[in-house]
Amino acid sequence: FSVFLAPKGIIEDLHSKMGPMWWNNNDKARGWAMMKWKKLCYPKGMGGMGFRDLHLFNLALLGRQVWRLMTQQDTLCFKVLSAKYFPDGDVFRYKQSDKPSFTWKSIAKAVDALKDGFIWHVGDRNKIDLRRDHW
Numbered sequence: 001f002s003v004f005l006a007p008k009g010i011i012e013d014l015h016s017k018m019g020p021m022w023w024n025n026n027d028k029a030r031g032w033a034m035m036k037w038k039k040l041c042y043p044k045g046m047g048g049m050g051f052r053d054l055h056l057f058n059l060a061l062l063g064r065q066v067w068r069l070m071t072q073q074d075t076l077c078f079k080v081l082s083a084k085y086f087p088d089g090d091v092f093r094y095k096q097s098d099k100p101s102f103t104w105k106s107i108a109k110a111v112d113a114l115k116d117g118f119i120w121h122v123g124d125r126n127k128i129d130l131r132r133d134h135w
Contacts, residue, residue: 001054001062002061002062002064002065003103003106004102004106005059005062005105005106005109005110006054006055006058011054011055011058014054015037015054018051035048037051062107062109062110063110063113063114065107066107066110066111069091069107073089081107084104085097085100085104092111092115094108094111
């Protein structure tokens, strides 16, 4: 989950296997679902059970990889990925590739999901690009 984006079918299959574990009395009797799975994933303070939504959890773990690419630029992983996918060194300004690796496609999905949540500091005005930066 921390390296690859799990396909929706796999996540739905895992959710469908986790649900009966909570609602069945034993292996023979069919259980009765008292709440929707989505409602179970709400925090306890909002009326849910606090279960993890596996898709969001997967994106959060991939977001950790994005953070590492942003902060640890002396690693081999950064050097390899930046050489092919974001040559200017900014993971948020990656270029589209003809045949990206599955690892990079997964990280790029996390970048797209996290892009709106990051704040932008002006700093010393040397890194401002008025045409490409998100205002």
